[in-house]
Amino acid sequence: MRKALIAVTLALGTQWASAQSSDTSTIERGKYIATAADCAGCHGENLAGGAAIASPLGPIYASNITPDTRTGIGGWSEEQLRDALRKGRAPGKGWLYPAMPYTSYTGINDADVSALYAYLQSVPAVNHEVRATDLGFPFIRPAMIAWNVLYLKEGHAAGEKPAHGESAERGRYLVEALGHCSACHTPRGVLMAELPEQHLGGAFVGGWQAPNLTNDKSGLGSWSDQELTQFLLKGHNPVAVAGGDMGLAVSRSLSHLGDSDIADIIAYLRQVPPVITQALPAAPSRPARVDPDTVEGPISGWRNLANNATTDGAVLYQSACASCHGVDGTGTAGPDLGRLRDLRSAHPNNLVQVIAGGINLEMDGRHILMPGFSDQMNNEQIAALARYVRSTFGQVPGAGPDEQEVASILSDKTPVSWLINYAPALAWGAIVVLVLLVGWVFARRKA
Structure with a gap:
């Protein structure tokens, strides 16, 4: 009897331990x-x-x-x-x-x-x-x-594409369902639903440009698997640095995924149908030739820029940026500017955002820090600095932005269709018309 009780006790203990482990x-x-x-x-x-x-x-x-x-x-x-x-x-x-x-x-x-x-x-x-969300009528x-009747396909992530092979299948799940990458990287239509024909083709979100993730050369087609792995795990590689929400996504999420999941993500992205967007100019084959003697002397430290009215991009760069990126932009403590895709992009959004807000991330046990200059430079100065680095180090001809474009970018507004912009007025107008129509019908009946 005692042996039986001991056996039962051990069995229950084993089950409890197994349940706890599970x-x-x-x-x-x-x-x-x-x-x-x-x-x-x-x-x-x-x-x-x-x-x-x-x-x-x-x-x-x-x-x-x-x-x-x-x-x-x-x-x-x-x-x-x-x-x-x-x-x-x-x-x-x-x-x-x-x-x-x-x-x-x-x-x-x-x-x-x-x-x-x-x-x-x-x-x-x-x-x-x-606090309760109230977007108004x-x-x-x-x-x-x-909206859900039109755009929600229950059980299937928005825009997901066929995947071939076990690794790409897992990658599709990570990219499309869990990672919800399309929420930022896919353009949206009139009613703010993702456009399936431009899936992962890049979009504008809150003043930033979320780049093309497809395998087109204007997207990730020119990146090696090693470059993409480094970016997803560490937030930077020789051609890109993650800023804004993408930097935070790498810091909080992607950098904590297993190596096999990162490899699966890359396997899927290589299979996503390419979306052709505006190609980037090639990175310069040699560093820019900058003669410091032709540029005014530094403004006694970047923290004093707020009290300096210069709008000379070269002067601003030498004062605020050259200590980390080098006089010729090839980088000392900071990256080689000429190789950065955001600097050569047709859209200066990300460059402007980084100049204004900087980068401040904890990544892989390291603190990645670039100071922002929005409280030292006005929009005209930020525009001048952005034009200088784009034309000098990126060698982008006729490179913008101007002061107005900088103001628009830093407003952090996401572009939407005219229908969304005027929806409240249109909705209330429709109600007024309906009320008038009903009143007219009743009046006709009484007559």
């Missing part, structure tokens, strides 16, 4: 899924939300997704999380706006939804009431029902 494994898997999906990008490092996500329609406030039962998702079932990810519908809110990229997350498989749910329920609960949540 739960831990599931939570760890869920954490990896949350990292690959960059949940912290909108919801914050503690996932308590509250940040205003800029959209052309107005600010959209990220939800609290910690397990707090009053202000978070502590009362949600796994099925409710699945609905939020796949259908864009959440308890207490109803229909979500696609700033929450459910048109991509709808492709997340059942096992990963379960793991993500386990992880989100395991993080510390934070009691944080998030006609951008009300019930309007998303019609």
Whole structure:
């Protein structure tokens, strides 16, 4: 009898230990899924939300997704999380706006939804009431029902392309569903849905240019696998440096993925149908020839630029940039400017953003820092500096931008169609016309 009791006790103990190990494994898997999906990008490092996500329609406030039962998702079932990810519908809110990229997350498989749910329920609960999103009429949540009918293909990430081979299949899942890369890198149409024929072909988001990710030469076709691997894991390579939200995505998400997943991402991107966009000029074959004696002396340090009225791009460069990028732009502490794609792009958006805001990232145990100059230079000076480095080191003929273009870029506005711009006026106008029409009909009947 005693032996039997001992045997039962050992069996139960083994089952309990196995269950605990399984739960831990599931939570760890869920954490990896949350990292690959960059949940912290909108919801914050503690996932308590509250940040205003800029959209052309107005600010959209990220939800609290910690397990707090009053202000978070502590009362949600796994099925409710699945609905939020796949259908864009959440308890207490109803229909979500696609700033929450459910048109991509709808492709997340059942096992990963379960793991993500386990992880989100395991993080510390934070009691944080998030401000309600109010975009005004006609951008009300019930309007998303019609939008979803048109553009949500439940179970299939927006725009996903066929993939051939196990590695590319995994890469498609990481790029299209979890990574939701198309949310930034695909242009949008009249009603702000992604354009499938230009999938991953590059777009403009919040004053930045999200580049073409397809295998065309104007996209990633000229990058080696090694260059792409280095960029995804470290945020830089000899031809590009990740800035803005892309830099943060590398820092928070991509740099934490396994080497095999990075290889799978590259395998899929090589198979995405090329989207032809404006080609970049070739990188200069030799460094620019700059004679420092022909340039005015430095303005006693870049921090004094605010009190200097010069709009000479060469002077601004020698004072603010040459100490890291070299007099000839070939780089000392900073990268070789002539090789950077953003400097040679037809659109100066990313260059202007980096000059103004700088780069400040923790990556691979290193602090990548470039100071921004928006509080030392006005828009005219930023434009002059951008023109100088583009024409001198990128050797781009007739390179912009001008002061007005810099102001537009730094406004951080995402371009939208005329229909979205004038939607409130058109909607209210339609209501007025309808009321007048109904009144006219009743008047005719009485007559």
